[in-house]
Amino acid sequence: MDSIDVVVIGAGAAGMMCAIEAGKRGRKVLVIDHAPSPGEKIRISGGGRCNFTNIHASPKNFISQNPHFCISALKRYTQHDFVALVERHGIAFHEKTLGQLFCDGSAMQVINMLTGEMKRSGAALSLSTAAERIEKTDGGFALTLSGGVPVRCASLVVASGGKSIPKMGATGFGYDVAARFGLRTVETRPALVPLTFEPNTLERLRPLAGIAVDAVVSCGKTQFSEAMLFTHRGISGPAILQISSYWREGQEIGIAMLPEVNVFEALRQARAQNGKQAVQTALAAFLPKKLAQTVTQTLGQEFGASTLAEMSDKTLRRVEAAVNGWRIKPSGSEGYRTAEVTLGGVDTRDLDSRTMEAKGVPGLYFIGEVVDVTGWLGGYNFQWAWSSGWCAGQYA
Ligand SMILES: Cc1cc2nc3c(=O)[nH]c(=O)nc-3n(C[C@H](O)[C@H](O)[C@H](O)COP(=O)(O)OP(=O)(O)OC[C@H]3O[C@@H](n4cnc5c(N)ncnc54)[C@H](O)[C@@H]3O)c2cc1C
Numbered sequence: 416m417d418s419i420d421v422v423v424i425g426a427g428a429a430g431m432m433c434a435i436e437a438g439k440r441g442r443k444v445l446v447i448d449h450a451p452s453p454g455e456k457i458r459i460s461g462g463g464r465c466n467f468t469n470i471h472a473s474p475k476n477f478i479s480q481n482p483h484f485c486i487s488a489l490k491r492y493t494q495h496d497f498v499a500l501v502e503r504h505g506i507a508f509h510e511k512t513l514g515q516l517f518c519d520g521s522a523m524q525v526i527n528m529l530t531g532e533m534k535r536s537g538a539a540l541s542l543s544t545a546a547e548r549i550e551k552t553d554g555g556f557a558l559t560l561s562g563g564v565p566v567r568c569a570s571l572v573v574a575s576g577g578k579s580i581p582k583m584g585a586t587g588f589g590y591d592v593a594a595r596f597g598l599r600t601v602e603t604r605p606a607l608v609p610l611t612f613e614p615n616t617l618e619r620l621r622p623l624a625g626i627a628v629d630a631v632v633s634c635g636k637t638q639f640s641e642a643m644l645f646t647h648r649g650i651s652g653p654a655i656l657q658i659s660s661y662w663r664e665g666q667e668i669g670i671a672m673l674p675e676v677n678v679f680e681a682l683r684q685a686r687a688q689n690g691k692q693a694v695q696t697a698l699a700a701f702l703p704k705k706l707a708q709t710v711t712q713t714l715g716q717e718f719g720a721s722t723l724a725e726m727s728d729k730t731l732r733r734v735e736a737a738v739n740g741w742r743i744k745p746s747g748s749e750g751y752r753t754a755e756v757t758l759g760g761v762d763t764r765d766l767d768s769r770t771m772e773a774k775g776v777p778g779l780y781f782i783g784e785v786v787d788v789t790g791w792l793g794g795y796n797f798q799w800a801w802s803s804g805w806c807a808g809q810y811a
C-alpha cells in the first residue's frame with residue numbers, strides 16, 4: 416500500500432494551489448481528479464481568458480452564512496500574491512472592468528503555470544482517478560482509488576468544487592464526504608446564473624432576445640450596476656448573474672434600464688421640443704428601438720401610438736416607472752446546467768478559518784467552492800480558491 420502525506424481530491428484551482436504549497440513544505444502529495452485533464456473550469460472561465468482575480472477583492476464580495484469566515488484566508492493569501500505569481504510566470508494580463516484581471520492570451524497559461532508549479536514542488540497528479548472509498552484510520556485516512564488502488568494518507572483535502580456544470584463532472588461529492596464525517600452543510604443552490612420567465616412574460620419579451628443595456632438591478636437591499644441581457648429564456652448578463660446569488664423563488668427584482676437618465680425630465684423636454692413624436696420614438700433616443708417599443712406596449716396598446724403632446728405629466732411618470740422602476744418576478748433560474756458557482760456548501764462553523772481543517776476530524780480539509788463561501792462575479796471565486804487552497808497547503 417502506497418503511503419502518502421497528503422491526498423488532494425480535485426485538480427481544480429483550489430486543489431492545485433494547495434498541492435503546490437504542501438509540496439513546497441516537503442510533504443509527499445498526490446492530487447487525484449476524475450476528469451482526464453486538470454483545471455477544466457479554469458480552461459472555460461472568463462470566456463477562455465480566465466478572470467483569475469479581482470484587484471478590489473475583499474470579504475464584502477463574498478456570500479456565506481458566516482461573512483467573517485473568509486477574512487483570514489483572503490488576508491493571508493491576497494489577490495496581490497496571486498498577481499505576483501502570474502507576473503513571475505510572465506503571463507500578460509489586463510484589467511477588463513471593475514478590477515477584473517484577465518489573461519491577454521489564454522486560460523491555459525494559468526493551468527500550465529499551476530501544473531508547472533506542482534511539478535516543481537514534487538506533487539504528483541493522477542487523472543481519470545476517483546476516490547471510491549474513504550475510511551478514517553488511526554493516523555489519517557485509507558482510500559481506495561479507481562481500479563481498486565489502495566492509498567493511505569495523513570491528510571485528506573477535499574477540493575472537489577460545487578455542483579455547477581454537471582456536464583463537466585460536477586457532483587455533490589464533497590458534500591457527501593462532509594456529511595459522512597459529521598460536518599454540517601448549508602443548503603446549496605445555483606448562483607451566478609441566468610434567471611427565467613414564465614411562458615406569458617417570455618412570449619411578450621422574446622423579441623428582445625439579444626438586446627443588452629447597462630442597468631441597475633436590485634433584490635431587497637442588494638443592487639448591482641452592470642450590463643443586463645435579454646435572452647430566449649429570460650434575462651442574463653453580469654448584473655443579473657450577480658443578483659441571482661441573492662434572489663430567492665417568489666421574490667421580485669427591480670430593474671432600472673436607464674439609471675443615468677432622468678426619464679421623466681427627458682420626456683418632458685422632448686414633449687416641449689417636438690410634441691408630435693410618439694413616446695416610443697422619444698424613448699428610442701435612449702434605449703434600443705425594440706426595447707422602447709416593448710416598454711410602451713407593456714403600459715397599454717394606446718401608448719405606442721400616443722404622441723407626447725397627448726401625455727400628461729402623470730402619464731410620463733408611468734413611462735418613467737416602466738423604464739427605471741421595472742419590477743419583475745422571475746419564475747426560476749437556468750439551474751446548475753449553466754450556473755457559474757454553487758451557493759452554500761460545507762458549513763464554515765465546522766471548519767477552522769485559518770487552516771480549513773474540519774474541527775472534529777483532524778487531517779480532513781475542505782477548500783474552494785465546496786465550502787460555504789461564494790464570491791461575486793468578477794474573479795472573486797478564483798481568489799477564494801487560491802486563498803483557501805494556499806492556507807490548507809500550509810498545514811495539510
Ligand atoms: C463557465 C464558468 C466560468 C467561470 N469563470 C470564472 C472566472 O472567470 N473567474 C472566477 O473567479 N470564477 C469563475 N468561475 C467559477 C470558478 O470556476 C470556480 O469557482 C472555481 O473553479 C472553483 O475552484 P475549485 O478548485 O473549488 O473547484 P473546481 O475548479 O470545480 O475543481 C474541482 C475539481 O474536482 C474534480 N472532482 C470533482 N469531483 C471529484 C471526484 N469525486 N473525484 C475526483 N475528482 C473530482 C473536478 O473534476 C474538478 O477538476 C466560472 C465558472 C464557470 C462554470
